[in-house]
Amino acid sequence: MIEVENLVYEYPTARALKGVSLRVPDQTITALVGPNGAGKTTLLRCLAALEYPYSGRVLIDGLDTSHSPRDIHARMGYLPDFYGLYDDLTVRRCLTYAARSHGIASDAAPRAVEKAAGRVGLLDRLDSKSGELSRGLRQRLGIGQAIVHEPHVLLLDEPAAGLDPQARRDLSSLLLTLRDGGMTLVVSSHILAELEDYCSEMIIIENGLIAGGKAIKVRDDDRPRYMIELATARSDLREFLVGHGADVVEADQVHALIVFTRNPGARAKLVRDLVGAGFDLASFGESSKALEGAYFAQVGRTP
Amino acid sequence: MNPEFERNVWLELTPRRTLMMAGLLALTFFAASLAEGVEWGPSGVASLLYYVLVVVWGSRNAAMSVVGEIRDRTWDTQRLSSLSAATMTWGKLFGSTIYNWLGGAICLVVMMTNLVTHLGPATAAAELVYYLGIGVIAQSASLLASLIAIGRRQAHSRLDQFVYQAFGLVAALAVYYIWSKAGPSISSSSRQAAADVIPWWGASMNAGAFLLTSLAIFAGWTLLGCYREMRLELKMRNGPLVWIAFLVFMGIYVAGFDAWLSPQMKAWDAVALRLLLAGTTYILLTYVMVLLEPKDHVHYRWMAGQIGAGHIANGLSGLQAWMMSYVATLVIGVALSLWLLHNVSVAGSGQPLVLAELGFITRDVALFVLMQTLPGRRRGDLGALAVLFVLYVLAPAIVDGLGAKSVLFVFFPQLFAPAWLGALAAWLQGLAVASAALTRLALDEKADVSA
Numbered sequence: 001m002i003e004v005e006n007l008v009y010e011y012p013t014a015r016a017l018k019g020v021s022l023r024v025p026d027q028t029i030t031a032l033v034g035p036n037g038a039g040k041t042t043l044l045r046c047l048a049a050l051e052y053p054y055s056g057r058v059l060i061d062g063l064d065t066s067h068s069p070r071d072i073h074a075r076m077g078y079l080p081d082f083y084g085l086y087d088d089l090t091v092r093r094c095l096t097y098a099a100r101s102h103g104i105a106s107d108a109a110p111r112a113v114e115k116a117a118g119r120v121g122l123l124d125r126l127d128s129k130s131g132e133l134s135r136g137l138r139q140r141l142g143i144g145q146a147i148v149h150e151p152h153v154l155l156l157d158e159p160a161a162g163l164d165p166q167a168r169r170d171l172s173s174l175l176l177t178l179r180d181g182g183m184t185l186v187v188s189s190h191i192l193a194e195l196e197d198y199c200s201e202m203i204i205i206e207n208g209l210i211a212g213g214k215a216i217k218v219r220d221d222d223r224p225r226y227m228i229e230l231a232t233a234r235s236d237l238r239e240f241l242v243g244h245g246a247d248v249v250e251a252d253q254v255h256a257l258i259v260f261t262r263n264p265g266a267r268a269k270l271v272r273d274l275v276g277a278g279f280d281l282a283s284f285g286e287s288s289k290a291l292e293g294a295y296f297a298q299v300g301r302t303p
Numbered sequence: 304m305n306p307e308f309e310r311n312v313w314l315e316l317t318p319r320r321t322l323m324m325a326g327l328l329a330l331t332f333f334a335a336s337l338a339e340g341v342e343w344g345p346s347g348v349a350s351l352l353y354y355v356l357v358v359v360w361g362s363r364n365a366a367m368s369v370v371g372e373i374r375d376r377t378w379d380t381q382r383l384s385s386l387s388a389a390t391m392t393w394g395k396l397f398g399s400t401i402y403n404w405l406g407g408a409i410c411l412v413v414m415m416t417n418l419v420t421h422l423g424p425a426t427a428a429a430e431l432v433y434y435l436g437i438g439v440i441a442q443s444a445s446l447l448a449s450l451i452a453i454g455r456r457q458a459h460s461r462l463d464q465f466v467y468q469a470f471g472l473v474a475a476l477a478v479y480y481i482w483s484k485a486g487p488s489i490s491s492s493s494r495q496a497a498a499d500v501i502p503w504w505g506a507s508m509n510a511g512a513f514l515l516t517s518l519a520i521f522a523g524w525t526l527l528g529c530y531r532e533m534r535l536e537l538k539m540r541n542g543p544l545v546w547i548a549f550l551v552f553m554g555i556y557v558a559g560f561d562a563w564l565s566p567q568m569k570a571w572d573a574v575a576l577r578l579l580l581a582g583t584t585y586i587l588l589t590y591v592m593v594l595l596e597p598k599d600h601v602h603y604r605w606m607a608g609q610i611g612a613g614h615i616a617n618g619l620s621g622l623q624a625w626m627m628s629y630v631a632t633l634v635i636g637v638a639l640s641l642w643l644l645h646n647v648s649v650a651g652s653g654q655p656l657v658l659a660e661l662g663f664i665t666r667d668v669a670l671f672v673l674m675q676t677l678p679g680r681r682r683g684d685l686g687a688l689a690v691l692f693v694l695y696v697l698a699p700a701i702v703d704g705l706g707a708k709s710v711l712f713v714f715f716p717q718l719f720a721p722a723w724l725g726a727l728a729a730w731l732q733g734l735a736v737a738s739a740a741l742t743r744l745a746l747d748e749k750a751d752v753s754a
Contacts, residue, residue, distance in 0.1 A: 010601040049538055050379060054605055069538035074385035084376035093313055100306035101384035
């Protein structure tokens with residue numbers, strides 16, 4: 001569990017975080033998105049106990065980053081946006097060092113190394129030098145180093161940057177596997193479409209604050225997002241939808257993005273009611289770009 | 304094995320590099336043994352190579368052991384490990400220099416073989432301790448300098464790296480000098496006859512034992528300094544007690560040398576001289592630390608906020624070394640003034656001079672803080688040094704050139720200043736600059752909060 005309460009962080013030249021509060025439940029994947037310079041990396045570094053808050057507090061599994069940073073480091077995995085590897089060491093030695101420096105005993109390290117390498121698909125590269133790996137394989141090794149000690153919390157800053165489509169798909173699968181294995185993940189990224197594949201919640205950081213004040217549910221299997229399109233504009237579209245039990249994410253006179261139950265009967269009734277109320281319905285379907293829509297609905301609204 | 308040390312061994316001691324070092328050194332010693340007319344022979348060459356490999360090259364590698372990780376973007380990953388600060392410190396200190404120590408060990412074997420053969424095992428053992436000591440001190444001083452610098456900024460130029468290494472080299476030179484005075488007089492022709500005794504706290508100490516003990520204690524403080532700085536890098540808070548202990552140690556240690564001053568300052572008794580020596584040491588430490596430590600206005604505001612909220616211990620955990628050194632300077636300065644006040648026969652103009660010095664040091668440390676709060680604060684320390692250069696050198700030179708010597712007390716403590724006027728001028732400046740610094744810090748907070 002990650003809990004952040006009114007977090008303020010200052011660089012000598014500017015206040016980067018201006019009172020961020022959030023809560024990330026266990027065994028979830030939360031996306032951290034926002035424009036460049038919004039404060040995403042600073043927030044991740046505060047979560048990783050690499051920076052002390054100016055005020056407010058950050059709790060990781062109940063431990064305060066200001067009071068127990070080393071305990072938090074021990075249960076944390078973190079892949080920064082720009083990170084380095086020991087190019088002259090083999091993949092096996094890179095992972096062994098990561099395991100040993102996280103307190104895994106020398107006799108248990110080989111097993112941990114094999115497991116981590118297997119998870120990130122590097123078993124066949126264990127004896128290659130890391131400096132000889134491609135961009136995508138280096139990224140996998142970076143993640144492998146971050147998870148070799150089975151952390152409770154995994155923070156990834158732009159993990160998909162520079163990866164090809166297949167590698168991104170592999171990354172998505174890996175993150176879902178890690179979540180299902182018990183980890184809590186926070187992933188910062190610019191690639192919204194990819195986040196939609198594995199994130200359950202999205203936090204938009206803008207100008208040092210959380211846009212909208214809280215996390216946005218990205219995917220809810222019981223209540224997905226639907227896009228409604230009208231052929232003829234109606235100014236009462238939003239009110240009508242709210243009146244029929246839909247959560248309206250955004251709406252204008254011809255479009256609406258809503259969260260609504262997956263139940264087929266309820267959906268059929270909503271469509272019937274729309275048509276019955278004279279709405280000139282052109283389309284009604286599950287949104288394929290829900291995250292992007294939610295993002296642009298929030299960004300720019302931060303006071 | 305220490306994982307950090309082991310990683311360094313993997314990187315540094317590859318079979319090819321190990322063979323290369325051993326082979327090159329073997330060839331060098333073989334050539335030295337064959338060369339005619341070479342005064343030193345293999346042992347002398349080994350000594351020279353030891354200094355090059357362990358002291359010069361080793362101090363560079365120690366200075367780069369963390370700076371290099373930052374450059375290669377691996378430091379954050381290391382900071383997130385669960386290694387303790389002590390494990391990380393010795394893993395870095397001896398791991399990054401393991402290749403240097405390999406070469407140094409080969410050189411030591413050659414030197415010790417020669418020493419045991421010609422001067423006996425006791426001398427060889429003493430020399431072994433010296434060589435190991437000078438290597439450890441040079442490398443740990445370089446690592447300490449680099450760790451202190453990392454607290455200030457993350458970017459480090461080649462010049463910066465050389466400066467960190469230079470700290471180690473200066474420490475090594477000091478060790479070399481002390482050893483030349485106190486060590487067993489052997490091969491080096493530069494060694495002079497050792498001084499017999501050193502007066503300290505009224506006692507005559509055996510020079511050799513005193514200097515070697517001092518060396519060991521200062522090496523211990525240097526290693527402790529590395530450990531403490533590493534703790535900060537690993538986001539652990541350091542309390543003020545260790546620095547206070549260091550201040551107490553330094554005060555007592557330096558105050559013991561009063562016999563060196565008494566011939567020049569016959570009017571002052573031993574107590575006054577000891578307070579003067581301790582105070583001067585604290586002044587130096589204050590200036591060195593205020594220059595080295597980051598003067599982060601965000602940190603100062605955080606401290607003030609914590610203390611204001613009643614979290615005294617938390618706030619005090621943020622005390623910097625320069626602050627404690629400054630307070631120690633004030634305490635000793637006031638004590639010296641009071642002592643002089645009650646010893647009228649020796650006071651002379653010493654008392655106003657001491658108070659003036661306290662005023663000037665207040666002005667100077669406040670100036671360092673103030674310059675960090677001004678626009679373009681990245682170069683704040685350079686700006687402060689420039690202002691101090693004007694205040695202590697240029698302006699007095701101009702005033703002196705204009706024939707107004709009588710107002711020089713405005714710029715620095717003057718023995719012949721009008722009674723108390725010098726102290727008043729110094730404290731007015733000190734309070735003015737301190738007020739300006741505090742005002743800037745308060746204005747910065749308002750600006751940041753409203754941003």
